[in-house]
Amino acid sequence: MTSTNVESVEPKTINLLSQVTTATIATQLYKRGLKKCYLRGVKPLHTSTPSFVAPAYTLRNIPMRDDLGDMSILSNPEYPQRYAVEKTPISHCLVNDTGGNLIAGTMGDILIERLRVRGVTAAITDGAVRDSGDIETIDFPVYCGSRAAPASVAELYAVEVQVPVGCGGVAIFPGDIIAGDKDGVIVIPRNLAEEIAEDAPEQERYERYVLSRVQAGDSITGLYPSTEESRKRYQDWEG
Numbered sequence: 001m002t003s004t005n006v007e008s009v010e011p012k013t014i015n016l017l018s019q020v021t022t023a024t025i026a027t028q029l030y031k032r033g034l035k036k037c038y039l040r041g042v043k044p045l046h047t048s049t050p051s052f053v054a055p056a057y058t059l060r061n062i063p064m065r066d067d068l069g070d071m072s073i074l075s076n077p078e079y080p081q082r083y084a085v086e087k088t089p090i091s092h093c094l095v096n097d098t099g100g101n102l103i104a105g106t107m108g109d110i111l112i113e114r115l116r117v118r119g120v121t122a123a124i125t126d127g128a129v130r131d132s133g134d135i136e137t138i139d140f141p142v143y144c145g146s147r148a149a150p151a152s153v154a155e156l157y158a159v160e161v162q163v164p165v166g167c168g169g170v171a172i173f174p175g176d177i178i179a180g181d182k183d184g185v186i187v188i189p190r191n192l193a194e195e196i197a198e199d200a201p202e203q204e205r206y207e208r209y210v211l212s213r214v215q216a217g218d219s220i221t222g223l224y225p226s227t228e229e230s231r232k233r234y235q236d237w238e239g
Helices: 011-018 022-031 071-075 080-087 109-118 190-215 228-238
Strands: 052-063 093-097 122-125 142-144 156-161 165-167 170-172 177-181 184-188
Touching: 011 052, 011 177, 011 190, 022 177, 022 184, 022 190, 052 080, 052 165, 080 093, 080 109, 080 156, 093 165, 122 177, 170 184, 184 190, 190 228
Parallel strands: 052 093, 093 122, 122 142
Antiparallel strands: 052 156, 052 177, 165 170, 177 184
């Protein structure tokens, strides 16, 4: 079992990031040269899935092999999948790396409910979940690649927690900040979280101004992207 001590993020940072969309975060990352932070194929389980922002607690899986075990391994509290369900910290999200395996469910309704009751913020996987209809009734953010009936051990062998993983084609380190909404899931490297949290709300305020001008009939030319003149008008509008 691997465990990594990660510097915590201030609640203020999480709160600021919770007020903006993943689209805004993606733009802020792009401006800093980061183009591969959006998880491919990972979407909200259903249309009313709540949005979230939380630090990552990671779980890595490899393909199951017949000699590695069967359902009995799930009785071992140290088995990394079981361990992660019980040890993911409050207000963190569990990031479950499956290598994109969509044939077996990484978790079902009971494990998801356990995460919710423990105070975990969300569950993310580039694999599938099972018992998906029941999970939809749980007020808890679940983002996944698909739905599947077989249990995880039919396809996956959990090997370690709190290590760098590749989920949805993106490198995720323990403590990175994960955000999810209707557009999907995006990763903010831990060292950029504070500055993006400071800059992202201002981007959205300017975009609200832009939308008000477009609704009034203005052209986007000279407005979006901004110019020196449009920024002056925006500052007057903001008061």
